[in-house]
Amino acid sequence: xxxxxxxxxxxxxxxxxxxxxxxxxxxxxxxxxxxxxxxxxxxxxxxxxxxxxxxxxxxxxxxxxxxxxxxxxxxxxxxxxxxxxxxxxxxxxxxxxxxxxxxxxxxxxxxxxxxxxxxxxxxxxxxxxxxxxxxxxxxxxxxxxxxxxxxxxxxxxxxxxxxxxxxxxxxxxxxxxxxxxxxxxxxxxxxxxxxxxxxxxxxxxxxxxxxxxxxxxxxxxxxxxxxxxxxxxxxxxxxxxxxxxxxxxxxxxxxxxxxxxxxxxxxxxxxxxxxxxxxxxxxxxxxxxxxxxxxxxxxxxxxxxxxxxxxxxxxxxxxxxxxxxxxxxxxxxxxxxxxxxxxxxxxxxxxxxxxxxxxxxxxxxxxxxxxxxxxxxxxxxxxxxxxxxxxxxxxxxxxxxxxxxxxxxxxxxxxxxxxxxxxxxxxxxxxxxxxxxxxxxxxxxxxxxxxxxxxxx
Amino acid sequence: xxxxxxxxxxxxxxxxxxxxxxxxxxxxxxxxxxxxxxxxxxxxxxxxxxxxxxxxxxxxxxxxxxxxxxxxxxxxxxxxxxxxxxxxxxxxxxxxxxxxxxxxxxxxxxxxxxxxxxxxxxxxxxxxxxxxxxxxxxxxxxxxxxxxxxxxxxxxxxxxxxxxxxxxxxxxxxxxxxxxxxxxxxxxxxxxxxxxxxxxxxxxxxxxxxxxxxxxxxxxxxxxxxxxxxxxxxxxxxxxxxxxxxxxxxxxxxxxxxxxxxxxxxxxxxxxxxxxxxxxxxxxxxxxxxxxxxxxxxxxxxxxxxxxxxxxxxxxxxxxxxxxxxxxxxxxxxxxxxxxxxxxxxxxxxxxxxxxxxxxxxxxxxxxxxxxxxxxxxxxxxxxxxxxxxxxxxxxxxxxxxxxxxxxxxxxxxxxxxxxxxxxxxxxxxxxxxxxxxxxxxxxxxxxxxxxxxxxxxxxxxxxxxxxxxxxxxxxxxxxxxx
Numbered sequence: 001x002x003x004x005x006x007x008x009x010x011x012x013x014x015x016x017x018x019x020x021x022x023x024x025x026x027x028x029x030x031x032x033x034x035x036x037x038x039x040x041x042x043x044x045x046x047x048x049x050x051x052x053x054x055x056x057x058x059x060x061x062x063x064x065x066x067x068x069x070x071x072x073x074x075x076x077x078x079x080x081x082x083x084x085x086x087x088x089x090x091x092x093x094x095x096x097x098x099x100x101x102x103x104x105x106x107x108x109x110x111x112x113x114x115x116x117x118x119x120x121x122x123x124x125x126x127x128x129x130x131x132x133x134x135x136x137x138x139x140x141x142x143x144x145x146x147x148x149x150x151x152x153x154x155x156x157x158x159x160x161x162x163x164x165x166x167x168x169x170x171x172x173x174x175x176x177x178x179x180x181x182x183x184x185x186x187x188x189x190x191x192x193x194x195x196x197x198x199x200x201x202x203x204x205x206x207x208x209x210x211x212x213x214x215x216x217x218x219x220x221x222x223x224x225x226x227x228x229x230x231x232x233x234x235x236x237x238x239x240x241x242x243x244x245x246x247x248x249x250x251x252x253x254x255x256x257x258x259x260x261x262x263x264x265x266x267x268x269x270x271x272x273x274x275x276x277x278x279x280x281x282x283x284x285x286x287x288x289x290x291x292x293x294x295x296x297x298x299x300x301x302x303x304x305x306x307x308x309x310x311x312x313x314x315x316x317x318x319x320x321x322x323x324x325x326x327x328x329x330x331x332x333x334x335x336x337x338x339x340x341x342x343x344x345x346x347x348x349x350x351x352x353x354x355x356x357x358x359x360x361x362x363x364x365x366x367x368x369x370x371x372x373x374x375x376x377x378x379x380x381x382x383x384x385x386x387x388x389x390x391x392x393x394x395x396x397x398x399x400x401x402x403x404x405x406x407x408x409x410x411x412x413x414x415x416x417x418x419x420x421x422x423x424x425x426x427x428x429x430x431x432x433x434x435x436x437x438x439x440x441x442x443x444x445x446x447x448x449x450x451x452x453x454x455x456x457x
Numbered sequence: 458x459x460x461x462x463x464x465x466x467x468x469x470x471x472x473x474x475x476x477x478x479x480x481x482x483x484x485x486x487x488x489x490x491x492x493x494x495x496x497x498x499x500x501x502x503x504x505x506x507x508x509x510x511x512x513x514x515x516x517x518x519x520x521x522x523x524x525x526x527x528x529x530x531x532x533x534x535x536x537x538x539x540x541x542x543x544x545x546x547x548x549x550x551x552x553x554x555x556x557x558x559x560x561x562x563x564x565x566x567x568x569x570x571x572x573x574x575x576x577x578x579x580x581x582x583x584x585x586x587x588x589x590x591x592x593x594x595x596x597x598x599x600x601x602x603x604x605x606x607x608x609x610x611x612x613x614x615x616x617x618x619x620x621x622x623x624x625x626x627x628x629x630x631x632x633x634x635x636x637x638x639x640x641x642x643x644x645x646x647x648x649x650x651x652x653x654x655x656x657x658x659x660x661x662x663x664x665x666x667x668x669x670x671x672x673x674x675x676x677x678x679x680x681x682x683x684x685x686x687x688x689x690x691x692x693x694x695x696x697x698x699x700x701x702x703x704x705x706x707x708x709x710x711x712x713x714x715x716x717x718x719x720x721x722x723x724x725x726x727x728x729x730x731x732x733x734x735x736x737x738x739x740x741x742x743x744x745x746x747x748x749x750x751x752x753x754x755x756x757x758x759x760x761x762x763x764x765x766x767x768x769x770x771x772x773x774x775x776x777x778x779x780x781x782x783x784x785x786x787x788x789x790x791x792x793x794x795x796x797x798x799x800x801x802x803x804x805x806x807x808x809x810x811x812x813x814x815x816x817x818x819x820x821x822x823x824x825x826x827x828x829x830x831x832x833x834x835x836x837x838x839x840x841x842x843x844x845x846x847x848x849x850x851x852x853x854x855x856x857x858x859x860x861x862x863x864x865x866x867x868x869x870x871x872x873x874x875x876x877x878x879x880x881x882x883x884x885x886x887x888x889x890x891x892x893x894x895x896x897x898x899x900x901x902x903x904x905x906x907x908x909x910x911x912x913x914x915x916x917x918x919x920x921x922x923x924x925x926x927x928x929x930x931x932x933x934x935x936x937x938x939x940x
Contacts, residue, residue, distance in 0.1 A: 002798055003532055003724075004805045005886040014812040014887055023804045026811050027704050029673045029830050034705045038796065041574040045795025048536045055540040055789065058560030062553070063545030069552045072776055079473045081505050083542070089519025090512035093533050095727040098525075098866075101918040102858045105514035106729035112460050115936040119495040125934050128730070131586035134776035142630075165776040168764075172772035176597060176632040220488050248481055250490050266776070275541075276561055276785075277551030277777020278586065279732035291932070297730065302928035305913070310920035314928040320589070321869070325625035325635045332623050333587040333720065337728025347460050347504040351494035353474035363479035385484050406554050414552055433475055 002045060064409045066439050068368070070389045070430030071216070071414035072133065072163050073277060074269050076244070076357060077434055078341075079348045082271050086341040096297070096333070100312040101304075106336065107311035110299040113343040120246050120346075120354075121263045122253025123285035128297035129334045133240070133266025134169035136282030137162075137210070139295045139329055140238045140264045141174050141181070143286070144208035146328070147261075147293040150234040153205040154179045159193045161186040161215035162240060164419040182206070188422075191219035191382030191391065198229060208236040211260070213252070214245060217428065218365070218389025219382055227256030236261040243283065244269040244361070245387045247354035252285075262286045271345030272338050281335035281342065292318060295329030360433035361388035364440070368431040371444040375451060381426055389430045391416065391423070395451055398427050404450045410443050460497045460507050461936045470501035495938070514919045515729070516863045522889045524813075526834045526866035526878025527621070527669055529699045529721035531806075534793065537725065537786035546785060551777035555760050561785075562759030565752035565778070568788040569736075575799060576698075576715055577708025578738030584748040584779045588696065589623040591716025591735025592663070596631040597771045598714055598739065598746040599661045599690045605769070611660035611689070617646050619670050619870040624663040624694060633660055640872060644672040644826045646680060655687035665694040666710065667701065667832035669870045670825070671810075671878065681711030690714065690743075695735075698722040699882070700807060700833035703800030713740045722802070723787035734783040745769040750778050805883035806833035809890060813881050816894045821901075825873045834880035836873055843875045848904040848911045850875040855922060856903070856914035860896040 006014075011023070020026060027035075046054070067075055086092070090105060097103030097110075110128045117126040130136040141156050156174075158167055158181045171181050184201075187194045192215065209230035213221050223239070230237040237260040239252035246252075252263035268280040286294055292315065300314030320327040349357065365388045372378050377395030394401055398415040405412040413429040420426065431440060481489060499507070516523065523530040541547065549561055569581040585591040596614070603611045614628040618637045625635040636654055639647045646664075662684050666674045674680070684691055693707040693715035699722045707715045719725050719734040727733075739747060749770045751762040761778075764770055794802065810831040817837055818824055825836035843849040854864035854877070866878040881890055904911045915921060 001801055001805075002793055003534060003884050004801055005884065006805060006808075010887050011808070014808055018808075018811050018815050020811075023808050026804075026807045026830055029675055030701070030705050031675065031678065034678070034709055036577065036704065036706045036709060039574050039703055039799060040796075042571050042796040042799060043792070045798045046792050048534075048793065051536065051789055051792050052540060054792070055543060055546075055564075058563060059540075059543035059545030061545070061560035062549050062557055065553070065557050067548075067550050067553070069550050071552055073551050075548065075550070077473070079470070079501070081501065085505065085508045085512065087538055088509070088512045090515040090517045091729055092538070092726045093518035093530075094515045094729045095523070095525060095528055095530060096730040099516070099854065099858060099864050100923050101855065101915050101920055102516035102521075102863060103514075103729070104919045105511040108459070108514070109508070109511055109729075111934075112936070114934055115459070115461060116496055118935045131590060131732075131780075132775045132777075135586065135590070135774060163776065165773065169773055169776060172597070172774060173593070173630075176600060176630065178632065220484065223488070246490070247494050248490055249484070250488055251494075273542075273547045273782075274550050275547050276549045276553075276558075276781035277779070278775060279780040279782050281732075291934075298934060300928035301933040302924045302931075304921040304923050306921055308920055310923045312923045312925055312928050314925070314932070314934075317929075320622035320626035322622070323626075324622045325629045327622065327626040327629075330589045330593060330623050330626035330630050331587075332589045332621075333718075333727075333731040333733040335586075335728075335732045336730030337726060337732060340729060344504060344508050347497050347499060347508070348470045348473050348501060349496075350469055350498050351496040352469060352498075354496070355490075355493060356474040356478050359479040359481055360475040360477075362481060362483065366483055385488070387484070402554070406556055411550060411553055411557065 065406060065411045067411045068413050068429050068431060068443060069411050071428055072165065072266060073274055074432050075274055075434050076269055076432055078271050078273060078345060081348060082341050082344045085344055086337060091340050097313060104310060107299055109340060109343050111301060111311045113339050114299060116343060116346045117283055117285055120243055121285045122251035123263055124288040125291045126285045127294050128299055129339045130282030130284055130296055130331060131335060132278060132280045132282045134166040136264040136284050137166045137240055138170040138173035140262045140284060141170055141179060143262060143293050144236045144238055145179055147290050148207045148236050151205055151207050153207045155182055155206050157182050157184050157201060157206050157209045159184040159210065159212060161193055161217055162210060162212045163216045190384035191217040192221050192384045195225060202233055206235045208238050210238045210240060212240045213249060214242060214387040217382060217391045218386040219384040220387060223255040227260055231258060239263040241265045242269060243267060244354060244358050247351060248358045261290060267342055270342040272341060279335055279338055281338040293328060296331050296334055357433050364431040364433060364435050365390060368429060368440045371440055372447060375448050377451060381423060388432060389428055392427050392429060394425045394427055398425050401450050405446055408446050410446050459936055460499060463499055463503055464497040466498060468498045468500055470504065521861055521863050522893060523863040524865050524879050524881045525863060526880040527696055529880060529882060531724055531882035532884035533724050533726045534790060537789040540789050541782050541785040559759055562752050564785055564788045566754050566759055568784060569752060571791050572717060572736055572738060575702060576738045577706030578715060579741050580744045580747060581736055581738045582747040582751050583736045583784050584774055585735035585737060586775050586780050587731060587733035588716060588718040588735045589627060590774055591737050592623055592627040593630055594737045594748050594771060594774060595692050595714040595716055596627055598743050600631055601746040601771055602743055603660055610657050613658045614660050615654055615662040618872055619668055620663060620665060621669060621696060644670040644829060645674055645676060648676060648679060651680065651683055655683055655689060659687050659689035661690040661692055663692045663694060665696055667697045671832055671835040672826055672829045673832055677710045700803055702803040704803050714743055719783060719787040724790045725783045725786040732780045732783050734780045734787060746771050749773055802883055809881040809883060809885055810834055813890045817897060820894055820898050825876060834878060837877045837879060838873055839875040842901060842904060846904040847908050850877060852911045853900055856900045856911045857896060858915040859917045862893060862896060
């Protein structure tokens with residue numbers, strides 16, 4: 001029996017000890033009329049050899065293309081050691097460190113993670129993870145509404161230039177508590193948040209202002225002005241950032257005069273493979289003043305009975321297993337294994353390594369954009385500075401172009417027409433540090449062919 | 458020692474970063490960082506050795522018996538991991554077009570179909586990232602259902618007092634007030650109290666069955682009738698699905714919406730606190746509200762079902778398709794088990810729990826619900842030991858660690874004093890269960906003859922008992938250069 005060790009003798013002896021004559025007798029408290037029959041629509045079991053062959057076939061079916069899509073998930077080099085150690089059974093098959101003495105490995109690692117994230121973000125405090133970047137934004141909005149002592153407003157300003165999936169997820173989650181997300185337009189020339197439109201909200205009552213860096217278009221925002229605007233108007237400043245970018249960009253703890261109040265985002269660029277969108281991890285940092293409003297696990301350093309240093313879950317009075325209906329969030333299981341990978345990833349790359357990877361992404365995207373905009377009719381849509389993504393205008397409908405490119409095994413980017421119809425034939429492209437010059441040239445050649453020989457509509 | 462304390466300025470794992478430092482000239486100076494982030498500077502081998510050693514300070518399923526009640530800590534088959542990491546799956550971009558996603562989508566579609574069958578629900582979405590997010594999706598769907606009928610008087614959610622803390626926390630996140638329903642002495646929900654509590658204000662009830670008390674709620678049909686007649690819906694918390702797989706289905710019990718914890722029942726790794734996966738299944742009337750995306754199949758090609766195809770959806774709760782890599786692992790596990798293997802999960806987890814319960818009872822430990830069958834877990838109360846020997850459940854738990862076993866869940870559910878919630882799972886052989894009974898006997902003997910030994914436990918772990926009060930009072934949440 002797969003994964004069940006019992007021999008026939010075992011079963012007989014156990015049933016004798018219990019005093020029943022069959023395993024089925026142990027289900028005698030379930031009303032007979034509720035019992036289900038055979039699960040006919042579930043196939044027969046497979047051996048490891050059989051499932052390996054099936055999965056190899058399926059994996060192969062999806063594995064031909066070179067990817068220039070970013071849009072919230074980025075292909076990076078992950079050191080071999082990261083997942084080899086992360087999938088050691090002692091990390092992989094442990095659970096939430098409720099028994100601290102038997103979980104010092106995970107607990108110390110999480111404390112190191114919190115130390116690394118606060119250093120990267122230049123913030124006071126980090127939690128031990130949320131589900132992903134989008135749900136982290138939702139939690140940040142809830143936290144800002146709870147934690148803003150100057151405002152009782154249940155409205156939050158969110159830029160239209162922020163990842164549309166994040167805005168949708170945040171809305172889906174916070175609307176149940178009567179919280180409203182108010183959209184801020186972007187400047188059609190730069191692609192950054194329209195500061196004039198922002199200033200129109202001066203003096204109005206909002207719980208928080210959300211600031212993306214970079215924003216969904218890859219464009220860099222004027223984070224200092226926006227952070228100060230938030231604080232000057234009684235709002236909390238909530239940063240949504242790419243953590244890899246923070247190795248070369250001004251970190252949220254230093255934005256404006258005092259830094260932001262909450263910084264969150266998608267941790268995927270720190271050691272998580274693309275893996276169809278998950279598992280990734282959401283990160284969240286905040287100021288010391290807001291620590292008791294933080295959702296999720298937090299690890300603290302302490303000592304044992306002999307005065308020896310150790311680590312444990314702390315401030316648990318915020319959490320659902322203690323506070324139940326009064327908890328800061330319902331989150332329980334989070335993304336521990338991904339944080340394990342991120343911690344090892346950051347230790348291996350260090351600040352210098354992350355900065356090099358980030359700079360290489362920036363340079364590669366600039367090179368790709370150069371190659372693509374050399375084609376007639378392809379031009380950058382915005383003139384704002386970018387990190388590692390840029391929006392291009394194409395001389396043909398994007399969906400058609402992408403379809404032809406993908407038939408030639410190039411995933412050419414993210415089609416913005418659904419989320420931003422006002423932008424016309426706009427394509428978001430990305431070339432991280434793993435893309436080679438040859439791959440970029442190949443993309444340009446294939447795009448040229450598509451544009452010059454457009455497929456039938 | 459922290460990795461930070463091993464750091465030497467200028468040391469690097471050189472092979473891991475681009476060789477050349479590229480130019481950032483395209484980024485204005487005032488937007489740039491003016492220092493290198495203060496991360497550890499170590500060699501590759503130092504990092505590998507450090508984290509390997511840290512891993513060795515953990516208890517885990519792969520190294521110890523881990524009977525943590527309500528968490529289903531069973532063996533995580535290695536093939537599930539290695540196949541999820543196949544190139545093509547592990548490097549598939551979430552926005553890859555359907556033409557380059559047929560292999561992945563086939564797995565997702567088939568997983569949805571298998572979960573439908575095993576739960577008796579009419580449709581399944583794999584979107585939620587963990588159990589608590591599955592609960593959120595479920596309650597948000599219940600809310601969307603009432604809203605669609607303009608039934609806005611339903612402001613209250615009923616939750617039994619034995620429920621997981623996530624249940625009341627979730628109800629509040631969905632904008633509801635929580636009303637607790639008491640439990641009877643035999644572990645079943647108090648129906649009289651339930652009848653008195655329901656009314657036009659009832660949006661629904663959140664129920665775990667088998668309950669967190671380790672017993673099957675026998676009058677579930679009656680509960681369903683009472684709540685449905687009052688116009689409320691029934692939410693099933695799938696934390697204990699392992700106990701009933703292939704024996705009884707939430708859909709047949711009358712539930713309208715359920716979540717499953719794939720990191721429990723479908724054996725994906727717990728990972729030191731996640732990632733989980735919390736798919737939701739629904740009855741007919743809630744199908745329009747299921748979260749997206751879902752995998753669809755038109756008979757020849759697989760495709761995504763999104764907001765456009767499913768306009769009344771509660772939407773997505775994570776940016777992409779949930780914890781896809783976890784779902785792949787669950788898919789592999791489900792295919793390896795197959796039809797017969799799924800039934801064996803509940804049979805052997807129940808056999809193990811009842812055997813262990815019997816043996817502990819014979820050894821003189823007091824059961825919280827004597828006379829009831831164990832499901833896949835059961836509760837022992839150590840209030841007698843606490844009173845007579847001065848060693849409480851926490852002391853026993855810590856001493857078990859010295860015996861090389863992870864402690865059961867302690868002090869939950871809250872209504873049983875000095876309790877152990879014990880879940881051995883189906884993947885343990887009876888030898889491990891006998892070993893646990895022997896350890897419990899031995900600890901009780903120590904509690905009688907040398908209570909300080911038990912109260913001071915653990916003695917053989919990397920640290921002894923930690924000062925949690927100090928941890929919360931003198932908050933130290935990160936390493937700082939000066940500390």
